[in-house]
Amino acid sequence: MKKALLFLSIIPFMLAMHPVKKKRVIFFGDSITQMGINPGGYIDLLNKTLSATSVQADYELIGAGVGGNKVYDLYLRLETDVLDRNPSLVFIYIGINDVWHKTSGTGTDPDKFEAFYRAIISKLQKRSVRVVVCTPTVIGEKLNNANPQDGDLNLYADAIRRIAGEMKCEVADLRQVFCDYLKNHNQNDAPSGVLTTDRVHLNDKGNELVANTLLPYLLK
Secondary structure (H helix, E strand, O other): OHHHHHHHHHHHHHHHHOOOOOEEEEEEEOHHHHHHHOOOOHHHHHHHHHHOOOOHHHEEEEEEEOOOOOHHHHHHOHHHHOHHHOOOEEEEEOOHHHHHHHHHOOOOOHHHHHHHHHHHHHHHHHOOOEEEEEOOOOOOOOOOOOOOOHHHHHHHHHHHHHHHHHHOOEEEOHHHHHHHHHHHHOOOOOOOOOOEOOOOOEOHHHHHHHHHHHHHHHHO
């Protein structure tokens, strides 16, 4: 009995010496993700949501967003910004600049976008990292595909969905979520101000919508 009691008494000490490894989650993307770590950003909101639960101590959320990035940029910094950190889960949230920057001639053609996107997923999966891909949200909030780049956004979102199906990834379909929300809440057909500040970057409601969409994947 005394030996059993002694063993039980040292369990807390053993746990302190060998703490439970946190689930490291990386959000990999562009300026939307870079801003996501700011107060009120979607990563900040996810942290606050976790802090209100008993599972917060199990997670470490890391923002790895860089303004202006396209899928090629993510591929170039995959090793240092993601793989070297040994994550268990990575959210890939890219595509806005690949489409948006076409107006200045520096966007990404669909075939190249798909090739680099697949290469990123492949490298992550070879390291047994769980991958959740996010479709790009909006470049303008007008309804019925009236924004000039809606056609390309739909094309790239479809490519991400197809890639995810073929490579066995989960899909957080942010584009569909945003379009559905705008259909019900943008009654004045405004170009911005419902979910974004400038047609692209998220306002408080946009960050809340992204956080609420990603949370079930985070907790899965």
